Amino acid sequence: MNLTAIAEQYGTPAYVYDLAAIRAAHTDLSAMLPGPAKLYYSLKANPHPLVVGQLHRLGCHAEVSSAGEIDAALAAGVDAHHILLTAPGKSAATVSYALRQGVRRFSLDSPVDLRRVAWLAEQSGTDVRCLLRVNADQPVAGLGLTMTGAPSAFGADASWIEADPAQFRGGGRVRIEGLHLYMGTNIADEDALIAQFDTAAATAQRLGPVLGELIEVDLGGGFGAPYAQTGSRPLWPSLRPRIEQVLDTRLPGWRDARPAVAFESGRYLAGSSGSLLCGVVDVKTSKGKTFVVLDTGINHLGGMAGLRRLPPLRPALAVTGPDDGRPTTRTTVVGPLCTPLDTFVRDADFPEVHPGELLAVPNVGAYGLTASLLGFLGHPAPVEVVCDGDTVLDVSHLVLAREPGPYDPAVTAADPAVGSLV
Structure with missing residues (x-):
C-alpha cells in the first residue's frame, strides 16, 4: 500500500x-x-x-x-x-x-x-x-x-x-x-x-x-x-x-x-492489516520539553488502553518515507483533545518532525477505531480505506448521529424474563 x-x-x-x-x-x-x-x-x-x-x-x-x-x-x-x-x-x-x-x-x-x-x-x-x-x-x-x-x-x-x-x-x-x-x-x-x-x-x-x-x-x-x-x-x-x-x-x-x-x-x-495515518499539526516547546501535536488521538486509537482494557499504549510512530539519519529528540506526542490523557508517547526518543508531515501507526487493524473514545469532543471519525495490496476497494467513515427512540423500537427496556428468574 x-x-x-x-x-x-x-x-x-x-x-x-x-x-x-x-x-x-x-x-x-x-x-x-x-x-x-x-x-x-x-x-x-x-x-x-x-x-x-x-x-x-x-x-x-x-x-x-x-x-x-x-x-x-x-x-x-x-x-x-x-x-x-x-x-x-x-x-x-x-x-x-x-x-x-x-x-x-x-x-x-x-x-x-x-x-x-x-x-x-x-x-x-x-x-x-x-x-x-x-x-x-x-x-x-x-x-x-x-x-x-x-x-x-x-x-x-x-x-x-x-x-x-x-x-x-x-x-x-x-x-x-x-x-x-x-x-x-x-x-x-x-x-x-x-x-x-x-x-x-x-x-x-x-x-x-x-x-x-x-x-x-x-x-x-x-x-x-x-x-x-x-x-x-x-x-x-x-x-x-x-x-x-x-x-x-x-x-x-x-x-x-x-x-x-x-x-x-x-x-x-x-491486527497487522491496519495502519493509522496522521498528520503533524504542531511542534512546540514548553518549559524545555518538545511536544508534537497530531490530528488524531485517543478518540481514534487506544481509548480502551487508557481505561486499562488494553495493554498500555506505547506506539512507535514511523515517518512514512526515508528517515535514515533523521535526528531524534526527547518528545511527547499528543493528540488534539482537550485533556492531558490524550498522549501517545511521553518523553521518549522520537524522530524530529515538522508540521505538515505524515506519520503512520502500524499494527492497528484490531482494537483501533471502535475500541476508542470516538464520541469524545465530537471530532469526525477518520476515513477508513480498505485495500487489497495496492488496490483501493472501499472508502467510508463512521458517523455518530442522534435519532429519536430506542435502537430497536420493537423491544422495550423491560426484561420480559425477569418474573421467571427470581
Whole structure:
C-alpha cells in the first residue's frame, strides 16, 4: 500500500486496512492450529464489513457481543447460523433481537442467562443451541490479560457447575451442546498458550461427565500480536503438534469431532492489516520539553488502553518515507483533545518532525477505531480505506448521529424474563 498516496487523496486521519495482510494472518494461524478445528473471528477486534466478509469467506464463523455486531456480521454476508452471541450481560432486548435476526447459537454465562435465553426462545418458538461459558478454577501464568481462572464476570465457575449441574443442563428449547473457555488475551509466549489450552481442555474433560455429551468445546484463543508499534506477528512452529498432544490426552475423541474443537481470534487475524495515518499539526516547546501535536488521538486509537482494557499504549510512530539519519529528540506526542490523557508517547526518543508531515501507526487493524473514545469532543471519525495490496476497494467513515427512540423500537427496556428468574 502506498500510504502517502492514500493520505494525499483521502486526507488524515485515516485508517487503512489491507485484506492481503488478513489473508496472510489467517493462513499462518490456520497452519498453527489442529486441522479439524473451527475458527471464530471476534468482531470486537474490527467490525468493518469488508474485514468481516474476507474472514468469513476464508471459513471463519463470527463471534459477536451486541446487536450492532450482529448487524455488522449479517451485513458482511455471514449466515446467521454461523454467528455465536457471547458476553456476560446479554439483555433481553439483545437476545430478542438476535433471535429475530436468525441467530441460534449463544454462549451462556450463568443460570440467569440460560433462563433468560430459554424464556425468550420459548416465546418465539425457536430452538437454540448453546455453549456454557466456563471460568476455570485455576489461573494460568503468563497471560497478557486474564479473563478467567480468577474471580471473574465471565462465565460460571467450573466448581459451581460441578456442584449444581442441574442449573446448567438446559431443557425445552435450549440445548446445551458444549463449553466455551477463554482464559486470557494477547499471549505471545507459546508455553503460555499451551498452558491455557491444557487448562481449558482439562476443565472440559472434567465437566463432560457432569453435563453429558459435549458437541463442541471452544478453547478460546488469545493469540498475541503487536499493537500500535512496529513488529511482526509471532509464529509458533510447534504450536499445532503441542495442541494436538493436549487434545489427544484430554479430549481423545476430538479427531472425530467428538467433541468438535474451536478456537477464536480477533487481534491476530486483523491486527497487522491496519495502519493509522496522521498528520503533524504542531511542534512546540514548553518549559524545555518538545511536544508534537497530531490530528488524531485517543478518540481514534487506544481509548480502551487508557481505561486499562488494553495493554498500555506505547506506539512507535514511523515517518512514512526515508528517515535514515533523521535526528531524534526527547518528545511527547499528543493528540488534539482537550485533556492531558490524550498522549501517545511521553518523553521518549522520537524522530524530529515538522508540521505538515505524515506519520503512520502500524499494527492497528484490531482494537483501533471502535475500541476508542470516538464520541469524545465530537471530532469526525477518520476515513477508513480498505485495500487489497495496492488496490483501493472501499472508502467510508463512521458517523455518530442522534435519532429519536430506542435502537430497536420493537423491544422495550423491560426484561420480559425477569418474573421467571427470581
